[in-house]
Each structure stands twice: as C-alpha cells, then as structure tokens.
Amino acid sequence: MRASQLFFPTLREVPAEAEMTSHKLLLRGGFIRRVGAGIYNYLPLGYRVIKKIENIVREEMDAQGAQEILMPGLVPAELYRETGRWDEDVLFKFKDRTDREYSIGFTHEEVVTDIVRRDVRSYRELPLNLYQIQSKGRDEPRPRGGVVRGREFIMLDAYSFDRTKEDCDLAYEKMWIAFSRILARCGLDAIVVEAESGAIGGKENEEYMVLADSGEDVVLHCPSCGYAANAERCEIGDRPAAKPSVEMRPLELIDTPNQRTIEEVTQFLGKKPEDLVKTLIYKAGNEVVAALVRGDRDLNEAKLARTLETKHVEMADAETIERVTGAAVGFAGPVGLDGVRIIADREIADMANFVVGGNKTDTHFVNVNLDRDIKVTTWADLRIASAGDPCPRCDGTLESLRAIEAAHIFKLGTIYSEAMGATFLDADGQEKPFVMGCYGIGVSRMLAAIPEVHNDADGIIWPISVAPFEVEILLLNPEDNDQCAVATLLYEELLGSGVDVLLDERDERPGVKFKDADLIGIPIQVVCGRLASEGKIEVRLRSEKDKQVIAIDEGTARVLELRRSLFQALEEKADVFCAGRRK
RNA sequence: CGGGGUGUGGCUCAGCUUGGUAGAGCGCUCGGUUCGGGACUGAGAGGUCGGCGGUUCAAAUCCGCCCACCCCGACCA
Numbered sequence: 001m002r003a004s005q006l007f008f009p010t011l012r013e014v015p016a017e018a019e020m021t022s023h024k025l026l027l028r029g030g031f032i033r034r035v036g037a038g039i040y041n042y043l044p045l046g047y048r049v050i051k052k053i054e055n056i057v058r059e060e061m062d063a064q065g066a067q068e069i070l071m072p073g074l075v076p077a078e079l080y081r082e083t084g085r086w087d088e089d090v091l092f093k094f095k096d097r098t099d100r101e102y103s104i105g106f107t108h109e110e111v112v113t114d115i116v117r118r119d120v121r122s123y124r125e126l127p128l129n130l131y132q133i134q135s136k137g138r139d140e141p142r143p144r145g146g147v148v149r150g151r152e153f154i155m156l157d158a159y160s161f162d163r164t165k166e167d168c169d170l171a172y173e174k175m176w177i178a179f180s181r182i183l184a185r186c187g188l189d190a191i192v193v194e195a196e197s198g199a200i201g202g203k204e205n206e207e208y209m210v211l212a213d214s215g216e217d218v219v220l221h222c223p224s225c226g227y228a229a230n231a232e233r234c235e236i237g238d239r240p241a242a243k244p245s246v247e248m249r250p251l252e253l254i255d256t257p258n259q260r261t262i263e264e265v266t267q268f269l270g271k272k273p274e275d276l277v278k279t280l281i282y283k284a285g286n287e288v289v290a291a292l293v294r295g296d297r298d299l300n301e302a303k304l305a306r307t308l309e310t311k312h313v314e315m316a317d318a319e320t321i322e323r324v325t326g327a328a329v330g331f332a333g334p335v336g337l338d339g340v341r342i343i344a345d346r347e348i349a350d351m352a353n354f355v356v357g358g359n360k361t362d363t364h365f366v367n368v369n370l371d372r373d374i375k376v377t378t379w380a381d382l383r384i385a386s387a388g389d390p391c392p393r394c395d396g397t398l399e400s401l402r403a404i405e406a407a408h409i410f411k412l413g414t415i416y417s418e419a420m421g422a423t424f425l426d427a428d429g430q431e432k433p434f435v436m437g438c439y440g441i442g443v444s445r446m447l448a449a450i451p452e453v454h455n456d457a458d459g460i461i462w463p464i465s466v467a468p469f470e471v472e473i474l475l476l477n478p479e480d481n482d483q484c485a486v487a488t489l490l491y492e493e494l495l496g497s498g499v500d501v502l503l504d505e506r507d508e509r510p511g512v513k514f515k516d517a518d519l520i521g522i523p524i525q526v527v528c529g530r531l532a533s534e535g536k537i538e539v540r541l542r543s544e545k546d547k548q549v550i551a552i553d554e555g556t557a558r559v560l561e562l563r564r565s566l567f568q569a570l571e572e573k574a575d576v577f578c579a580g581r582r583k
Numbered sequence: 584c585g586g587g588g589u590g591u592g593g594c595u596c597a598g599c600u601u602g603g604u605a606g607a608g609c610g611c612u613c614g615g616u617u618c619g620g621g622a623c624u625g626a627g628a629g630g631u632c633g634g635c636g637g638u639u640c641a642a643a644u645c646c647g648c649c650c651a652c653c654c655c656g657a658c659c660a
Contacts, residue, residue, distance in 0.1 A: 012609060012621065013595045017653060037652065090659070107660075141584080141658050155660085198660060207660085216659095232659095408660055440660060458620095476619060511620045518620090529619055 001469065003504040008045050010516050020214050022452035023146035025460050029520045031447070031468075038143025038151035045520060046447060048468035050154060053186055053443050054133050056465060057156050060182045064174040066129040066158055071111045073135060077101035079110040083419045088199050090138040092151075104137030104152075107200065109416045109438060112159045116434060117422035123163045126424065126434075127171055131158035133443060147448045148404065149216070154444040160437040163426060165413075168435040172411055175439040176206075177578055179407050183208055184574035186446060187454060187463025190406055193219050194229040196302050200438065202412040208441075209403035210449045219403045220385050224396030229385075231400070232302065236381050237390030241350040249353050249367040251335070257362045260330025262295045265364060269355065272296075276355045277348055277368070279332040281316040281324055281340075284308045288316060288324050290337055292344040292376070294351070297383040307343055307380040325359045333357035334374045335365050342375065345382040404449045407441040451521070460521030461542050464566040469502040471559055472522035476510040476529040486537060486552050487528040493556040499563060518542065524562055526555065541566075 008030040017034060018024040026032045031046030042050055058068060077093075080086040080103065091103040105111065112130055120128060136155050143149050160171035176192075183190045190208040197205045207230055209219050218231040229235070259268045266273055276295030281288060282304060289308065293299050305313045318329050324340055325332040333356035334342050348354075353367045356374075368374065381392075387400035417423065417433035426432045442449075451460040464470055471494060475487035487503060494501040502522060504513050510529070517525055527538040527547065537555050540547040541562065550558055 009593095010621095011594065015594070016589075016596090019654065034652090136660090138660080142654095142656090144654080149659085195660095200660070405660070410660095442660075445660095474619095479618090509618055509620090509622065511618090511622080514620045516621085527619080 001502050003502055004506045006044060006502070008043065008516075008520065010519055018146060020145040020148065020448070020452065021455055022214075022448040022450075023148070025451050025455055025519070025521075026146060026448065029460060031520075032147055034146070038140055038149065040147050040150060040152075040444075042444075042447075045468040049447050049450075049462070049466050050443060052466045052468075053446055054154075054156075056185050057133060057182055057441065057443065060178040060185070061131050061156070061158060064129070064178045065127075066131045066160075066175075066178070068132065069115075069130050070132050070134060071105065071108050071115075073105050073137070074102055075105045075108075075111060077103065079114060083110055083416060085110070085199065090140065090199070092137045092139050105134070106136055106138045107155075107438075107440070108132070108134075108157055109159065109200070109412070109436075110420065113416050113420050113422045113434075113436070116161050117417075117420060120161065120424055120434075123424055123426045126161060126163045127167055129158060129160040129171060129174075131156060131439075144216070145214070145448060147444050148452075150444065153442060156439075156441040156443055158439040160439070161417075161434040162437075163424070163432070163435065165435055168411060168413075168437055172204075172409065172437050175409055175437065179208060179409060179439065179441065180577045181574040182441065183210075183406055184577040185570050186466050187450060187570060187573075188406060188446070189453075189573075190577075191219065191221070191228055191403070193221075194233050195408065196230065196232045197410055200408075200410055200412070201415050202410045202438075205408065205410040207405050208407040208409075210406050210453060211401055211403050212449070212452050213402050214452060215402040215404040217403050217405050219401045220387070220389070220398040221401055222391035222394060222396040222398055225391060225394035227391055227393040227396075227398075231385055232300070234385035234389075234398070235392035236346075236383065236385050236398075237392045237395075238346055238381070239390040239395070240346075246352045248369045248372065251368060251373050252366050253358050253360070253363055254366055255362060256331075256358075256364045259362075259364070260328075265355065266295070269364075269366070271355060275353075277334070277351065279334055279337075279357055281321045281332055282313045283316045283320065284310045284313045287341070288320060289313075289341045289343055290324075290332070290334055291382060292334055292342065292348055293383045294345065294347055295355075297345065297347070299345075299382055300384040303380065303382050304343065307378060307382065325357070327357065327359050327363075328361040331357040331359065331361055331363060333359050333365055333368075334376075335359065335368060341377040343378045343380055343382065344376040346379050347383065348376075349379065404445070404452065405442070406446060406449055407439075409439045410437060412436040412438055455521075458515075459519035462521045462523055463570060464523045464563065465570050467500075467521065467523050469522045470500040470563055471524040471526060472502045472504060472517050472520075473526045473528060474510075474513045474517055475503060475505045476513065476527065478505045478507060480530075480532070483528045483530075483532040486532045486555075490526065490528070490537070490552075490555050490559075494559060497556065497560060499559070523566060524559060526559060 010030050011028040014024045015027050033041045093103045133156050162168040192206050195207040220234040221228040259265045273296035280291045358364050389398045414433040423431045454461045491503045523542050525540045535552050538547040
C-alpha cells in the first residue's frame, strides 16, 4: 500500500475526548473515530488490526476443532425469554412494525442452543464447538476508554456442546489452549484468574487479564502460591489474628444525632472506621438478613448470595430497613436484632469493644462485644478482598494489580440446555441435556489493550502479528531519483515476498514521515534517504532507538529476517504460556 | 442512576467574572523559499459560539429548561 493512497488522518494534538493512553493513540493515529458514546468507526488502520486479530483467532479456534458460523445480530425476544435473560438491562430492545420485540444480540447462548437443539440428535454428533466473530450490542451503563468498553463491540464467542461433564472439561481445556495462544500471539501477556460469571451464569470460569494501570478491573494475586482472582471473586484466607486480651467494657447506647455514615460516626465519636461494624440489611428472595462487615470494608454481594445459597441478593429498601430495625436508615445494628439471620464476616471475630448502630434513630451502641451482645447466625467470608488480605490457598498475602479483561471462559453445565429443552439421545438410550461451555474474547477491546501495553512517548509499537502493516518504507524525498528507485525496488521485492508493506511516498517533509511512522507504530521501519546515493538504507525496529545502516541489496533479506524473528518470538511466547501456566 | 466537568471554524484552546455583534495556534487552499525528526513566509477560505426559551436597545457572555460528550462511582463480559 502506498501512503498517498491510504486514509489515515493523524492528529498532532490529543482530542479532548480521550483519557486513556491507547484511546489517545488510536485517535491520533487515525485508527478509530467516535460516532457516539461507546460507538466507534474503525478506519483503515484500525480495521486492518481488527482483521489481523480475527485471523489469529480463526487459526487457533480451527486448530482446536471449533467451526466458524455467523449468527444474526438481531435476536427475537422469545429466545431470550426462554432463559429469562430478556430482562437483563444491558439489552438494546426495540419493536418491528408489527410490534414484535427484538434485541441486538448481546451474547448468543440462546441462539446457538437453538441451532443445536433443532439439528443435533445424537451423542454421535458430539463434541461440537461453534464460534463466531461478530458485533455485539450492549447498553452499557458507562462506556469508557474508547474501544475498551463500547456499546457496540466486536467479540469472538464460542460455544461447546458435550455429552458429559468430563467431555466438557476437555472442550474447556482446548479453549484454554486456543485463548492462551491467541493472546500470546497478539503480543499480550495475560494472567488467568478466577472470576464471577455475571449474567452468563455457570460456576467455573476464568478471565484472561492484561495487566495495565489504566485497567478497569482489580486482580488479587498471591506471589507465594500463584493464586489469582478478580477482586469481585477473590476469596480471603481464614487466618484469625492473635486476639489481644482486651477487657470487655460495658455496653452503652449513646446519642448520635444525624450521624449515619461511617465517616460521620467516626468523626463524631473520634473513632477509626476499623472500630466500627457496618450492618447491611439485605433481601434474599423473601428473606431479610443482616450482613456485618468491618467499618472500613466493603461487602461482596456475590459472596453473601453464595453463603445464603441463593442466586441474587439486593440491598433492602428504606421501608424494609425501618420495619426490621425499628430505626431510620443509617442506624441499623445487630444488637437485639431479632427475627433475622445475622451473617458476619469472619474478620469481626477478632474485634472487641466496637461500635454499631443502635436500632433506634439517632443512636449507636459502643463497646459492643460478640457473644455477650450479638448472636451471629453464620460466619462467612463476606467482604471484597483487597491488597494485604490473607491468601485463601497458602499463608501468603494478596497483592492487588489493575488489569483489562481480554477474555472470559465459562463452564456452563446444563443451565441453558435445560432451560431451552436442548437434548440429545445418549448411548444408553436416554435423552440428556447438552453440557455446555462458552468462551469470549473482546476482539475490539484488544485493539485498545495492545497499544495500552505497547507504546512509548512517540506512539504505538504494534506486535508484528497484529500491526496494520509489517514494514513501513520511508521515502524521504520522492523527488530524488536514487531514493525513489531504491524505495520502489524494495517495496516491490517485499510485496513479492508476501510482506505487508506500506510505502510512505507522500509529498511531506521527512519530519512528518518520521513522526507519523512512530505514531502508527509499524514494527519495522526502512528509511530511504540521502544514503541511497551511496547504495545504503537504514533499518530500524520501532521498539528500538538505533538504526542499522545496510547495503541496498541486503535490504529485502534483512527485512525478511527481522520479520521472521519477530513472528517467531511471539510463537515462542505462545508455547511458553501454554506450557507454563496450566495448573 | 449519583457526583464532577466540558460544549466557541476540522483539531487544541482563549474570550464569559464586568453584555457592545468572535480570536490564537495547528490543520486546509493558492504562491514563493525550503527538504533527515511535526519548516518559513505572503495571500486566502472556513464559525447557527450544543439547542430552545427568557432578560435587555444589544447575549458566546446574564437567567431557565433541555441535549450531547468526558471523568469518578454504582453496575457490568
């Protein structure tokens, strides 16, 4: 491709809309343009990257025996109604002219299960793994970071159908390998962590996290044993502190007019948040429960739900809180709280003489102690893990890291197949529901995640596997016959060798070409400048400062060699990732 | 949904406090000089000042309502 024919509107200044590094660079480099909140155009450079990622995805998925299909972006409401997901609030919903309801597909478990239940009858047709690469629509509460979290985004979604749980484990294993190799080949170092399954459902699931300070997710990681989990999911080790023998002081109910929040109460009483216990009133189905966590901690709702063996819990409304506690919101406490189960975070067991709400408006209890004043129904791991918490697997301490979620894989079991009546006839003559798994990679998110990790002050540094072009030839002075001849010859030879090469022969000053080349981040740069008259060109890797001066007739061979070694390094990473990380 | 912020030529921003009919840099067009890290110079083109309404002789500027976008949080794959 000749740069004069390529539409890549680069920007000298950073558009005000961008905050994240990758977002700024993708806009400045002319890879993407915003259409609306969370809605983007992929311009030629950006779409080239997308296509390269997609092709790596296809190679690795096909290698594991998965088959590519394409499902519709438009999904009739009935399918999502079959599993109850029509009520998910991320769905973009609308009606056709005859009032039938549809949504834009936000993930395709129902659609693919419908395909399989119609046409797969026998265990002989299993295993089956179908995948697609497609635009998804989700009405995100808050899009951010450009293409990091869009309302329309490109995703790989794969779905496996198996006869048994064990076969599903094998299918999951294959996807683990495919995904690990895909990310590694795209130049991303990901760590695999335990996670929450959210709207997808199922129990066992893992996320592929790309470490980046600007990431949205927090990952907790134990340096001693390697345990890693999303903070949403992370368990906390049960390690009781050596309880200092503190004398129990007499329980006292004191006036705390209008002091509701932890901050207000601590200030009013001159205490620290860790001297308080928060009492959170939750609804779990029809039951109301009280959950206790230390004043400076946050409750993890998923943990509470699991403790209560229910799917979903939600904060009680003001009316319920007043009815149960007899006090206005902000003064709930566990002392004398009858008729509700009290679920306490284990950490509270180590506390003494603490402060809780008084169950009477404008009061708090101080010098509260366990057993004497409170009857805890259940002890559990309830709080959101944070750095410094004990590791749940060893005696190490958790560290926290920020990350971008690049992919998520799930074992679904039979939740979808049962809900949708998707069954096959097994060898024993019995109808059985398919055992399913689903696997997603954020393809357009990777367009951002990669430059978020691979950049410097001058611009993006694309891994060669996903770069919009592999090689860029900078023809500094197109008017100069020597330079022009050398650049053109090299360009033709590289094209002939199957190299994806960009020739910058624009009528621009050299400085502009250097700046643009660094900004758009093509990994191999070749400069045809004034050394051309001496039969020399310069070759430089975008990732390195120094240029190598070489003879013109070595040019093609040298570039091919560099290209080969860059690709090989990525392949080796993929092998190492798969060999080293599997538990 | 809660909190904060921004909306002025294609881009980045000034002007708003104290009302008087819009400006800079970059980019763009034409000419000249330049040509190895975003050149210099001369001449140009280009703006319903987010929208609607109000106050006023007069509104980018003051007031009200609305919209859009960004950031933090909630939520989320």
